[in-house]
Amino acid sequence: xxxxxxxxxxxxxxxxxxxxxxxxxxxxxxxxAMKTYPPLKEKLHLKEKTQFLYKASFDPYFPTLxxxxxxxxxxxxxxxxxxxxxxxxxTFGLTISYRLFDGGYRWSQRQQSAFVFDQAIAExxxxxxxxxxxxxxxxxxxxxxxxxxxVRKEAESIAKKxxxxxxxxxxxxxxxxxxxxxxxxxxxxxxMETLTAQ
Numbered sequence: 161x162x163x164x165x166x167x168x169x170x171x172x173x174x175x176x177x178x179x180x181x182x183x184x185x186x187x188x189x190x191x192x193a194m195k196t197y198p199p200l201k202e203k204l205h206l207k208e209k210t211q212f213l214y215k216a217s218f219d220p221y222f223p224t225l226x227x228x229x230x231x232x233x234x235x236x237x238x239x240x241x242x243x244x245x246x247x248x249x250x251t252f253g254l255t256i257s258y259r260l261f262d263g264g265y266r267w268s269q270r271q272q273s274a275f276v277f278d279q280a281i282a283e284x285x286x287x288x289x290x291x292x293x294x295x296x297x298x299x300x301x302x303x304x305x306x307x308x309x310x311v312r313k314e315a316e317s318i319a320k321k322x323x324x325x326x327x328x329x330x331x332x333x334x335x336x337x338x339x340x341x342x343x344x345x346x347x348x349x350x351x352m353e354t355l356t357a358q
Contacts, residue, residue: 181337186299193295200287207280209274217273220266223258309357312350319343 184192208306234247257268326343329335 168187168217186296190292190295190301193291194288197287197291200284200291203280203287207277207284210277210280214270214273214277217270218267220259220262220269222289223256226255226257228255305357309354312354312357316347316354319347323347 182184228251230249231249232249236247323340323343323346326335326340329341330337
């Protein structure tokens with residue numbers, strides 16, 4: 161019983177699934193490709209990485225602040241004193257340092273990071289343009305193939321009518337057998353072209 165139900169559900173899904181497909185517009189196809197194209201995702205991650213490296217290249221231009229804190233507690237007791245001796249010692253240190261001259265090292269690091277970041281942005285634009293071209297090419301090719309299929313389907317129906325007309329004329333005795341054969345060949349060729357386009 162359960163296997164029979166599974167079979168029926170499978171058949172229903174198999175039959176009606178193709179009718180639930182939806183068509184994409186060109187802009188939807190481009191946006192879907194932009195979201196799912198793996199090389200573009202990789203370059204976006206690379207751009208993000210180089211952007212953070214570029215921001216980090218400004219770090220040497222700012223002063224460095226470091227702090228240090230320590231606490232020490234000592235306890236002394238001896239036989240000659242009546243109480244205990246406690247000693248608490250706190251130490252806090254704060255250091256600010258700024259590099260005035262480094263021979264152009266900071267500047268060259270920042271320029272190198274900026275160049276790598278700009279290069280990542282340019283590569284993303286190249287990939288986006290290539291992807292748009294490929295999607296548009298595939299989209300318009302599909303539209304052209306659909307139009308070709310429609311034209312060939314129409315040519316097939318015309319060839320079929322001509323073949324039927326030639327057979328009817330042959331039965332009446334107005335057409336020769338060669339006319340019927342030619343019409344049959346044209347119909348068969350049109351049918352093959354329709355199947356090829358489909």
